[in-house]
Amino acid sequence: MQAFTCPFCGHRDETEFHFVVEAGKPRPEPSEEVSDEKWAAYLHMGKAPKGEAREIWLHITCGLYFLMTRDTVTRDILSSECLLEASE
Amino acid sequence: MQHYSALSLLKHGISSHKRWQSAWRKATPKKAYEAIIIGGGGHGLATAYYLAKNHGITNVAVLERGWIGGGNTGRNTTVIRSNYFYPESVALYDLALRLYENLSTELNYNVMLSQRGMLIGAHTPMQMEICQRIANAMQLNGVDGELMSAEEAAKRVPLYNSNENARYKLMGGIWQGRAGIARHDAVAWGYARAASDLGVDIIEGCEVTDILSKNGQVAGVETNLGEIRSDTIGIAAAGATPGLTGMLGVDLPIHTYALQAFVSEPVKPCLDTVLLALGTGTYVSQSDKGELVFGGGLDRVPTHGQKGNLPVQEEVISGLLEMFPAFGQLKLLRQWGGVVDVVPDSSPIIGPIGPEGLFINCGWGTGGFKAIPAGGWLLAHLLATGEHHDISRPFDLKRFAEGRLIDEAAGSGIAH
Numbered sequence: 001m002q003a004f005t006c007p008f009c010g011h012r013d014e015t016e017f018h019f020v021v022e023a024g025k026p027r028p029e030p031s032e033e034v035s036d037e038k039w040a041a042y043l044h045m046g047k048a049p050k051g052e053a054r055e056i057w058l059h060i061t062c063g064l065y066f067l068m069t070r071d072t073v074t075r076d077i078l079s080s081e082c083l084l085e086a087s088e
Numbered sequence: 089m090q091h092y093s094a095l096s097l098l099k100h101g102i103s104s105h106k107r108w109q110s111a112w113r114k115a116t117p118k119k120a121y122e123a124i125i126i127g128g129g130g131h132g133l134a135t136a137y138y139l140a141k142n143h144g145i146t147n148v149a150v151l152e153r154g155w156i157g158g159g160n161t162g163r164n165t166t167v168i169r170s171n172y173f174y175p176e177s178v179a180l181y182d183l184a185l186r187l188y189e190n191l192s193t194e195l196n197y198n199v200m201l202s203q204r205g206m207l208i209g210a211h212t213p214m215q216m217e218i219c220q221r222i223a224n225a226m227q228l229n230g231v232d233g234e235l236m237s238a239e240e241a242a243k244r245v246p247l248y249n250s251n252e253n254a255r256y257k258l259m260g261g262i263w264q265g266r267a268g269i270a271r272h273d274a275v276a277w278g279y280a281r282a283a284s285d286l287g288v289d290i291i292e293g294c295e296v297t298d299i300l301s302k303n304g305q306v307a308g309v310e311t312n313l314g315e316i317r318s319d320t321i322g323i324a325a326a327g328a329t330p331g332l333t334g335m336l337g338v339d340l341p342i343h344t345y346a347l348q349a350f351v352s353e354p355v356k357p358c359l360d361t362v363l364l365a366l367g368t369g370t371y372v373s374q375s376d377k378g379e380l381v382f383g384g385g386l387d388r389v390p391t392h393g394q395k396g397n398l399p400v401q402e403e404v405i406s407g408l409l410e411m412f413p414a415f416g417q418l419k420l421l422r423q424w425g426g427v428v429d430v431v432p433d434s435s436p437i438i439g440p441i442g443p444e445g446l447f448i449n450c451g452w453g454t455g456g457f458k459a460i461p462a463g464g465w466l467l468a469h470l471l472a473t474g475e476h477h478d479i480s481r482p483f484d485l486k487r488f489a490e491g492r493l494i495d496e497a498a499g500s501g502i503a504h
Contacts, residue, residue, distance in 0.1 A: 001398045002389075015399045019343075019390055040489040044341035044432055048330035050392040072344075072392045 005080040006059040007066050016061045022046045023054040023067055052078065089285040092196050111277055112156075112284035115291050120317040121149045123471050124309060126296050126332060127325035128152025130161040130272075130457065131449055133279035134464020135322055135471070136288040137195075142465070143472035146287035149318075150280075151311060153295040153328075157276025160326050163394070163426035164457040165349050165383045167362055167373065169206050169267035170231050173222055176482040176494050177435060178229035180462055183479055185266060187461030197278030199270045200376065204361050206267035207236060207244055211256040211367040218366075219262045226264070236263040244361050247412050255410055256367035267362060269373050269381075275460055299335050301443040319445045322471050324463065327392060327427035329450040336442045340450070341432055341488055345386040346425040347454050348396030350404065352418040354378030368407030379421060382408055386430065386454065396425035428453050433493035438466055439476060439484035447471060448485075 003011040028034045028042050050072060057068045069078040090096065090109045100108055123139060125132045128150045140146045152158075168188055170181035192198050210216045219235060226233030238260045242250060248258050280290055291313070298310035299321070308317035323332050327344040354377050364371035372382035384404035387397045401423065409416050431437060431451040436459070441448050449467040452459055466480040476484065487493060 013399075014389065014397065019388065036489045036491075040491075041339065044488050045339035046330070046341070046343065047334055047339055048327075048342050048344045048390065048392075048429075050328075050331050053390070055390070072390060075389075075391065075393060 002075060004057070004068065005077060006062060006064060007080050007082045008064050009059060009062050012059065012061070016059060018058045018060050020056040020058050020065065022049075023056055056083070089196075089281065092198075111281040112290050115149070115289035117149060117151075117291050117294065117311070117313050117316050118289065120308070121289070122147040122318065123320040123322065124148070124316060124318040125150045125322045125324060126309070127323060127328070128156045128280075128290060128292065129159045129324065129326065130157065130276050130279065130460035131324035131326075131452075131463040131467070132322075133157075133276055133283055133290070134460050135324055135449070135467040136290075136464075137279045137283040137286070138465050138468035139471060140283060140286035140288055142468060145472055148283075148287075149289045149291055149316065150283070151294040151296060151309070151316070152290070152292045155292050156280050156290065157273055160426040160428065160456055161276045161460070162273055163349065163424055164272055165371070165373070165381050166269045166272045166457060167206065167267070167371070168201070168270055168458040169264055169362075170458075171206065171208065171222065171226060171233055171262055171264045171267065172496055173225050174494050174496065175229050177496055178226065178231055179479050180436075180483070181459060182231050183465065184459045184462035187465065188270060189266075191275070191278070191461065195278040195282045197274060197281060199274045199278055201268060201270045202376070203266050203268040204373075205244075205263060205265045206362040206364065207241060207261050207263055209241060209245075209248075209261040209363055209365045209367075210259045211365070212259070215366045216259050216261070219260070223262045226262075231264070232266050233262055233264050236260050245359065245363055247358055247414055248363075249411055249413055256365060261366070269362060269375070272457060275457075279460075279464070296332060299332065299446070301336065301446075304443050306443045306445040320471050321446050322467050323446070323448045323450065324467060326450060326452065326456060327429045329429060329448060333441060333448065336446075338442045340437070340485075342429045342437075342451055343390050344392055344427050345388070345430055346391050346393065346396050347383065347386050347428045348400055348404065348423060348425045349381065349383040350401075350420060351375075351422045352380040352382075352415070353421050355380070355418065363411075365407065365411055368410055370404050370407030370411065372408060372412075380415060380418065386428070387425070392427055394425050394427055396423065428456070430454075433495040434497040435494040436463070436483055437485050438463070438480040439470065439486075441485060
């Protein structure tokens with residue numbers, strides 16, 4: 001069993017967390033100028049990185065969305081940050 | 089190529105099996121090929137075979153980073169079926185099933201296809217309604233699928249927990265009689281042997297480190313064994329595909345997850361069909377050696393590590409024991425994980441990508457083994473003609489921008 005770190009709750013069981021999306025995909029704006037390709041890229045496309053990955057995760061039990069950096073091969077957790085702090 | 093037959097087995101038996109030839113040539117890379125296939129799993133090897141056989145293109149290299157069939161082809165639970173919902177999917181998976189039905193003869197290699205039938209079991213009236221809908225869709229799409237009653241299902245799976253207090257009582261489900269299992273390694277080895285015999289170079293231990301392109305046209309690959317040139321390249325690398333297209337700056341709608349499988353110690357025949365239970369999400373069959381081969385859903389943590397996590401192990405095993413309390417006495421022999429490439433609509437991506445001459449066949453998620461002959465057939469068609477086969481056209485990457493998804497997760501309740 002692996003523990004992930006919620007910035008608010010601390011170490012919790014992996015079953016309490018849900019992967020949301022790879023980080024660094026801002027919603028394209030303004031919507032009337034967004035092509036179908038750009039919208040599809042925003043909705044669906046990603047890199048599925050091997051090694052270090054920056055991802056948005058949800059701690060289901062407390063409802064916090066946060067930024068987790070981890071290694072997708074070794075499964076090491078490198079950091080967990082609140083989105084507000086990460087965006088500063 | 090040495091022909092395999094009962095007579096050759098007898099002959100080699102007399103000479104103590106010391107004179108068998110290796111099944112395929114060990115090749116070293118040439119400077120250039122007419123076509124290169126990245127990935128020496130089932131899909132890549134089948135692509136090479138059909139390129140040579142259907143299209144007469146034999147100056148072909150299959151580049152495999154590890155060893156032949158050492159990825160998902162050797163890590164799956166060997167189920168073959170075409171019980172899908174949408175016409176596009178049924179056309180695709182049934183092409184695979186039809187090719188599987190004749191594969192042992194065609195390759196002169198026994199892939200041990202056993203069409204023992206598959207039951208998708210329901211345990212609520214709502215699930216039975218979904219089963220009815222899928223069975224109707226299958227019949228409309230022209231493949232064998234029928235609704236099975238609770239009584240018939242109980243006869244098919246006699247060890248299933250029918251206790252008064254059973255949590256997941258079997259109400260019946262969808263039956264596909266042509267579904268079954270095959271020997272996964274034999275599929276890889278059989279295609280490798282047949283492709284090699286037609287002149288294809290199978291190069292193991294060859295890792296692609298860069299994909300080269302020039303003026304919008306693919307030009308070759310950089311590998312640990314040097315540069316290999318070709319203006320036609322196919323990628324059949326499952327979970328490694330995003331890393332390969334990433335070299336060209338092309339993103340894909342793929343997340344990579346671990347999918348686990350389990351094998352028990354061998355026991356006498358006790359389950360002569362494949363069962364997928366909608367209630368527990370666990371599926372199980374019995375191998376010819378007597379082992380129970382089973383699995384369930386994905387680990388919900390994106391990963392490239394070929395190992396599974398404990399919560400899903402617990403879920404899958406408890407699901408199995410809930411359905412078959414008798415299996416609680418068995419010891420688990422092995423457990424392993426493979427990295428699967430999951431697409432938002434649970435359907436594969438087949439078609440051109442990036443520069444001219446580059447094509448992908450990926451996104452099969454948890455269901456790639458059953459599709460090997462079709463994936464190979466269709467990617468070979470693309471590599472040889474540059475154009476889609478009618479069956480692969482709906483699965484082009486363009487469907488995401490066009491909003492024309494083929495959502496089998498919603499359609500047939502397949503989790504991948």
